[in-house]
Amino acid sequence: MKMAALCSEFGDLVQIKKQLISVISLCKERGLLHSAKWASELAFALDPLPKNELPPSPPFTEEDAQDLDALTLAKSYFDLKEYDRAAYFLKGCCSQKAYFLYMYSRYLSGEKKKDDETVDSLGPLEKGQVRNEALRELRVELSKKHTAGELDGFTLYLYGVVLRKLDLLKEAVEVFVEAIHTLPLHWGAWLELSNLVTNIEMLKSLSLPDCWIKDFFMAHMYTELQMIKEALQKYQNLIEAGFSKSTYIISQIAVAYHNIRDIDQALALFNELREQDPYRIDNMDTFSNLLYVKSMKPELSYLAHNLVEIDKYRVETCCVIGNYYSLRSQHEKAALYFQRALKLNPRCLGAWTLMGHEYMEMKNTSAAIQAYRHAIEVNKRDYRAWYGLGQTYEILKMPFYCLYYYRKAHQLRPNDSRMLVALGESYEKLSQQLEAKKCYWRAYSVGDVEKMALLKLAKLHEQLNESDDAAQCYMLYIQDIFSCGEQLEHAEVSTALRYLGQYYFKNKLYDEASLCAQRCCDYNDAREEGKALLRQISQVRDQIETPSADLFAPLSNNNTPVRRVSPLNLISFTP
């Protein structure tokens, strides 16, 4: 099994399929439902095997035979969530399978009790004190077996989970890596490990088994660490290797596109996903975010209704409905649904942030702050919550105060122009023009999403009477707007053209000035000024031409500004 898994050739899809089939049955026997689900999804994406190629069921040992009855009984109890009962009947069994199920039942029983306890604890004294009492015992037993080397891949995984729950993160990482080496096909162990990896250096330092599943892990990790380009490359390789039908990969790619805000690509992928897997609920909250950003009301409404029909008590469903109401500007209801999502899973990060946004819309700043703070508590690296906090304080007209939050957000997403623009605006409000300029310029350099940075920079230069720089920025702005193709609502091309016209006029570059003025006439708000400028230009030209019969050439040369922007540039950007 181990040797087979170590073959990292994608070419042998049949081999991979065989491995998947065997690991599915292993997981199922042990009640590891999510891993089984993942493996099954992947297996489904591969071509079916002929009958004689199907993998043989794993060897049945003497011990297994001995424990068979107890195991069957316990497994049925386990499936019915009677964990203590399952554990009771498994006590004393010696096969590996039975031992795992025994420990796992005890762990789950502890977790279940912990969750039940939270509801009726003895007052604030105990709040936060409730913990899984079984963890300590489990750790003691497992660590004994671990040192004796008696743990198989599944029990190692469980040991890792126990350690993580006890906040022994370093040890947990070691154990998970060991578990992966022993049983590379168990996706659950990989996922747990991915939760513990905090940065790329740590990822590089891990020694991982050389298995085809490692590519899935790396792709997942790159997405988590916001290294989207690498992640997309990995997923593309996987698709080319033969997993093109896998809904898992499609959804991951869609999420990756969502993260880099490539909305159209992501939307297309999600639509494809829903065609292939219409009853899927996972990742649909991300999909709804995209629909929200694009203001696609009917689609979002359809999605929400569809999901409610499938299962209305799912975190994702609640988030989708929340987004739906938010788009319809029914913010109270939206907040209600996000709250419901949080009741279903209080550690659901997105819901906290989204709820914060809703409260912001409702102008309930204090509740918004609360929500954002909760989000930060769940995950300190959530840049949206930091950004939201900054926005909240900006609304409260505290530009200096919000700087801290924007800086935090910027720190987490150094290449996101939105934070930089927000920072720039705050600096501008504090009349720290130098810093503001730096922020805007940086925002433009990292690729401005909203195309606002240059305009703001230009206006700032204009205010400071740095006309050359302002003209340069307006120029770049116009280039930027026209090169992106679509018309943006807030685009202020007319402002830019107006300023450029005046600028050229002042610098006596009449050809360029008249070109700008003509362009101005295309816009309603600048038409009159454009015409006026044209008139002025023709007047001046007349004046020049009459006396310039003799000194015609030197005049225009002398007046060329030092930082001259070629007017020809403009022509190529005509929409």
Add this chain to the structure above:
Amino acid sequence: MASVHESLYFNPMMTNGVVHANVFGIKDWVTPYKISVLALLYDMTASKITLPERRRLNKLILPLQQGPDLTLGQFLKTVEECCPQTAYAVKLRLHEMADGELKDMEYFFSTLPTPFSAFDSEAYKTSVVGLFMRHMLLAYNKLSFSQVYKLYKSLQHYYHSHYAKPTDGQVSLPVLVADDSDMDLTSTEDTVGDRIDREELDTPLHESELRNDNTPSRGPLSQKQAEYFLARQAYLLKNDENKALKPAALQEELNNMLKFNPDFAEAHYLNYLNSMRVQDIFLSAHSLLHYFDRLILSGSEGKSNGDEGYGRSLRYAALNLASLHCRFGHYQQADLALQEAIRIAQESNDHVCLQHCLSWLYTLEQMKGSDSTVLTEDSVKMAAHFCLPYLASLGIQSLVQQGATQGKTAHKLMDALKDTDILHWKHSLSELIEISLAQTTSIWRMFGKSTMALQQAQLLLNMSSLEPVNFGVQQNNTEAFSVALCHLAELHAEQGLYCAVSEILQHLKEQFPPHSHHAKLWMLCDLKIQFERHMNEGKYHLAEPLVTAISALNKTEGLYRKAQVLKALNRSTEAYSILQRLQVHCEKTKRTEVVIRVMLSTAELHWESSGFSTALPLLLQALALARQHHLQSLASETILHLAFTQLMLGVPEHALSVLHEAIEPVLAHGSLMDKGRALLLTARCQMAVAGFRPNGQARADLHLVVLAVDTLNEAAAYFSKLNCKERLRDVHYLQAQLHRSLGQTSQCNKSAMLFRLLDQELQSPAPPVSMRL
């Protein structure tokens, strides 16, 4: 997500995490400790107790009811001290419950005298005891089945942990040694479990594992315990940093507290204070903002955006941010934050907040080094108008400080301080009383009245703390005390009492350890004293390295001292250029004291090149300045310089008459050095007036010569106290000459021998006697 536990969340009926335990809105919860108190109350009503015992128990009831939870051991000990019999009964009752079954506890609650039935007992429904019992009964009755069971379990834990290992709990309590009647931070229940665990765990543990095993053993604090802990630590941080937990330990406690109760906003504030202590700007800013984010939540429930709502905390959030930047010396940032606070305070018409902002504004201006008198005056007026005595007198104190440096007359300053003192005592603003006393000390010293300064410093140091709640702190350890102690040290040093000085400095070092906020004060003071001492003893090579240290703490002072050392080492050109620079700088920043001292040093430099007449206008200018600013000690010193110049210019009669003016204040208030120098100068003037010539050619006025001998004797006594050998040598030289002219050969020989001894010891060639003061 495939992680195992998550599967549980998909149960739609699960409401964990979001639904808080406090569904009934009850503030009081039954805890094992509360049960013990109930048992005590029950036994007090049930059994017969003698009257004095009952009185003692009655006095105990309120603190027990309202205080934080105690461990059983502490509880029983307190009760035992009042009445052993009752303590035994309570123990018995608890034993019955803990070693019995659940029904025993239920039975106990059912037999409690209901406050509604007992009309004539102390437990009547409106009495303190009755109210408490009603609270407890209500809380108990509202518990669900499983909660009752849990309560019983924890009662058993509570009881047994006391007997299982009565000492362990005390041992693992390193943090609050100050008074052990305090609360127990480490709840013993968990440690028991841990010990068993560790015995079972025979596998070797990593260090990190051990650490992680230890942390949960701290356990959570109850609300009241936590509040008490925070209040105490915050108080100590403000008033006596040494008694508070060490920064790292406190941080750990706070992290622990926040882990169990993330909503406890005040802990973030304490975290901020703690980080300020170690000058950690990142953490302190983070904690401060977190605190206010939290505060805004809790404030939002009532009125929104009004005077009391979260709008208020927003304003103070900005203001606090300003103060944070101010403390770290980020003046521009502080300015921006302050402007923001002012703007929002103006928008919402919050005059109180505006006042606070204003007082920060003038503080900021002052720190930046610009003149803020007008602002301060405005602030005082407005604060008085809005009845904010604290801010008003803080402003006055600041004004007094500015006035003192700008040469306001003493009586005006003292009047102002006296007026504020009345205000302080009326409102018992103990902190300001301390500051006021320290300020008076400083002002007296500045004006050169050392006795008065000494008296004020002693007054402050002998005053015991006036705080209404003091956590066993006899005296505060604030900046005011540090200032007073430094003055005390310097005053003692001036009188040559170096033993006392080192004791005071030792005390300062203990009270304000080097990392603490006010440590710079005594460091500078210590260095200055050492410097003066070395200079007096003529050990310039020892004084030189101190200059670097001084300039690290105070640039101007350092520069001045450097000039002095250079002057002493005869590197006049360098000294002169430094003095010139310093004078320009100090005139700009209006530091009159330093200006005068610089002028005097420059005059001394002129003397060295025999430019006595050039020194004269400088000295007159210095004298005018000193008089204008009422700096008596400096004025007297200037007069000494003047007299010396006149002596050198050959008008000893004038010099003597000028000297007469200064000798009195010098002898009354001056330092030993000044006294010695003044007397030496007087003697020389007397000799000159008497027409004394070293070779004894002319007949001198014998009467005056004898007078000069006496004066020299006195001066010699002062110089020998200071161990100032160079000047002593001069004195002996003059003495020998005088004695010779008087024909007292034996005394002459004695003086000559002393001179010879000193001369050999000093090795350096004696500068011409005439050339220095």
